[in-house]
Amino acid sequence: MxxxxxxxxxxxxxxxxxxxxxxxxxxxxxxxxxxxxxxxxxxxxxxxxxxxxxxxxxxxxxxxxxxxxxxxxxxxxxxxxxxxxxxxxxxxxxxxxxxxxxxxxxxxxxxxxxxxxxxxxxxxxxxxxxxxxxxxxxxxxxxxxxxxxxxxxxxxxxxxxxxxxxxxxxxxxxxxxxxxxxxxxxxxxxxxxxxxxxxxxxxxxxxxxxxxxxxxxxxxxxxxxxxxxxxxxxxxxxxxxxxxxxxxxxxxxxxxxxxxxDEEQMQQLTNTARYISEVANVHMPVNQPYVGNAAFAHKGGIHVSAILRDSRTYEHIVPELVGNKQRVLVSELAGQSNIVSKANELGIEFDPDHPRTKEVIQKIKDLEHQGYQFEGADGSLELLIREANGEMKELFNFESFKILVEKSAGQPSVSEAFVKINVDGNSVYTAAEGNGPVNALDNALRKALIQYFPNIKEMHLSDYKVRVLDEKDAAAAKVRVLIESQNYQNSWNTVGVSGNVIEASWEALVDSMRYALIGKKKSDFAPDVQEHQGIINL
Known part of the structure; x- marks a missing residue:
């Protein structure tokens, strides 16, 4: 047969x-x-x-x-x-x-x-x-x-x-x-x-x-x-x-x-699945076998320590066979092996015995104590590690934002955001409307950045989650905002925490934009901004 x-x-x-x-x-x-x-x-x-x-x-x-x-x-x-x-x-x-x-x-x-x-x-x-x-x-x-x-x-x-x-x-x-x-x-x-x-x-x-x-x-x-x-x-x-x-x-x-x-086509399986979910505008479960974002993700320190020696200890196939990749999740449960593995994945050399490694671990633990959660926010985690390694340059400096929400009887509410940032010494002030405060902020920030970084138009927000961290504090409770962003090649998650849902959303939104740009080379941008000092040299 x-x-x-x-x-x-x-x-x-x-x-x-x-x-x-x-x-x-x-x-x-x-x-x-x-x-x-x-x-x-x-x-x-x-x-x-x-x-x-x-x-x-x-x-x-x-x-x-x-x-x-x-x-x-x-x-x-x-x-x-x-x-x-x-x-x-x-x-x-x-x-x-x-x-x-x-x-x-x-x-x-x-x-x-x-x-x-x-x-x-x-x-x-x-x-x-x-x-x-x-x-x-x-x-x-x-x-x-x-x-x-x-x-x-x-x-x-x-x-x-x-x-x-x-x-x-x-x-x-x-x-x-x-x-x-x-x-x-x-x-x-x-x-x-x-x-x-x-x-x-x-x-x-x-x-x-x-x-x-x-x-x-x-x-x-x-x-x-x-x-x-x-x-x-x-x-x-x-x-x-x-x-x-x-x-x-x-x-x-x-x-x-x-x-x-064909084997070569099999390596396109993950990309194909995620592309189709993007076109269909249907959120893809992170734990979907073979092609999900968490299909080859590891969190426990013992697991990570083992896969660093041999991935077969906790992976049933080589992820690359289906076009996926191994991911190490970093959280308060993780040891230094998780940090080192994540850094290596990003091409960053981290000595396990170096004080800087221990400082990053401690910072992550402190942030998680405040309510941050990085196993679901790889984008924010990568930014954190690169900052600790001295690789990051600020793409822009935040100065202020303001939001107006207007609701008239019988009419849907309208939000308008005003954003002021500084890009390489140039003050940029923009305003934009949205169907909600976060959407308005996203539109205004994107409007401010696109003249310097045209490729920002390639990415968009695909999911937005808010979780109350301390229910007993009622309306005064801290919230954690998780934003998922996508383009046709990739997806990433960023996190923000604050007692103000708008401030937490802004923090996650800014990280999302920063992450979208760190992988861009100078040649990816328009000629008039190729020499912009804010573009990170990776």
Whole structure:
């Protein structure tokens, strides 16, 4: 049996059914291009004719000249009709794609209840639809909806559905765990049986995550003989999501020895996952396996001391295999090994016995005692270490800020911020509005900096969290503000603490801007500011 696995991505179709996910045609084209670079074999783009965005996508995607096959999605013909007259099928054909996914019922309960037709007519609908698409020259992937529920209820009919699809010429027979309620041992047993009945060359698996078993169920199906895997990036999808390709691909290839994508493409997995989360404007869980920001993060001093000797002590793979990296978190629980490791990661030489190292550790402990938390604020931590090492030059000096908030009856509130900073001896005073005080401050500071550092426009704030540190102090309590910022290449977190939420937000905001700029070389900036003294020479 071949070890080659065909990766079928349905982020642009099934993934967009997830709550809070809405992609424009431009967004879908960007993601399709990124998925193609990752090396997936199929990209399901949507339902032709269902909405303007999908119509535009199928029209424009041809110009990208992707290696992956672009797939249109649709359902079998309507009951008691003719395939040639079915508008859904004809729209799939007219989309100009190479392949089509056709979904059909395989659970007799659904045939009677949802379609309200006979089992024989459902088989005819499947056969006629697939035969028509094959006659038009399309590769056909048949998704047997609710297959495992159907098999457990009426195995003879569920198998008959697959056989009818195969008889009509379907290239792939995909078994769907549509409700996401099947267990891994059931998946393995059923797929193994079908492998012997139908052969394994064209069997596929499509699972949902309602029991948090979509990845496990997919792996079970592959080990039982399935050779096409359907899923979404970051597990996006309806209800609890679809099978997460970011976990499935490395599990299959690195852990189980199957061939999914090239090794070089595997190293783009983390970047691809984070890029797609950015385009989709969906926050990516830090603890997501393989590609999450915390997937290879270490905090405890004993752990860090061990990984400095050999990373295999606390890491199941080399992070770079999937394009991720090892991170050392620094907190009040950490010893000097964490500081040294973090400094080494930044290319800074820190002698464990040097008084400066102990001073940084003590400063971090003092700040955490005040309420700072650096394991979730790598950006602020890096700035702190570089300052301690004498590497930092001030990009700008803060002079003052002022905020006005106006609320009129029946109208939304409007915030206006006035910021005054000094850049290389030049006083800069700006004002900007925002939908809240922090947004107004962000806009005003960005407006002041962009004339000196044009690349600041590349970054933006992607998340904002406030936590009250001392609830017993009520309204007078200190707060900790954590800001996440992103561009298309990176994300970072910064922290601020104060008894005033605006001041804490400003502190985290300033660190976010400083961090965005420390990695920039002089050549990255406009010619008229390349000699600006505030640019750090790293």
């Amino acid at each position: 071949s070890n080659a696995i065909s990766i079928f991505d349905t982020t642009l179709r099934d993934g967009t059914q997830g709550e809070g996910i809405s992609l424009s045609a431009d967004d879908k084209l960007k993601i399709a291009k990124k998925l193609d670079q990752l090396g997936v074999q199929y990209i399901e783009g949507g339902i032709p004719g269902s909405n303007g965005k999908d119509i535009e996508f199928f029209k424009r995607v041809k110009d990208l000249r992707l290696q992956a096959k672009i797939v249109a999605f649709g359902s079998t013909r309507r009951k008691d009709s003719i395939a040639e007259h079915d508008s859904n099928l004809n729209q799939m054909i007219n989309a100009g794609v190479q392949a089509a996914t056709l979904v059909g019922k395989s659970w007799d309960f659904h045939v009677h209840t949802a379609l309200q037709t006979s089992l024989e007519e459902n088989l005819a609908m499947i056969y006629d639809s697939i035969a028509y698409l094959k006659h038009k020259g399309l590769e056909v992937i048949f998704d047997a909806e609710h297959f495992f529920d159907g098999y457990k209820n009426n195995p003879d009919y569920a198998v008959a559905v697959l056989k009818k699809a195969e008889e009509a010429g379907a290239d792939w027979l995909v078994m769907c765990d549509t409700n996401g309620g099947t267990m891994p041992h059931e998946i393995h047993s059923i797929v193994s049986t079908l492998t012997h009945q139908l052969g394994a060359a064209n069997l596929g698996i499509h699972t949902h995550n309602d029991c948090e078993l979509a990845v496990a169920n997919t792996l079970s199906a592959v080990q039982a003989g399935a050779r096409q895997v359907q899923g979404t990036m970051n597990g996006y999808g309806e209800r609890c999501g679809n099978a997460n390709l970011c976990s499935i691909i490395p599990n299959l290839q690195i852990k189980l020895g199957y061939d999914c994508i």
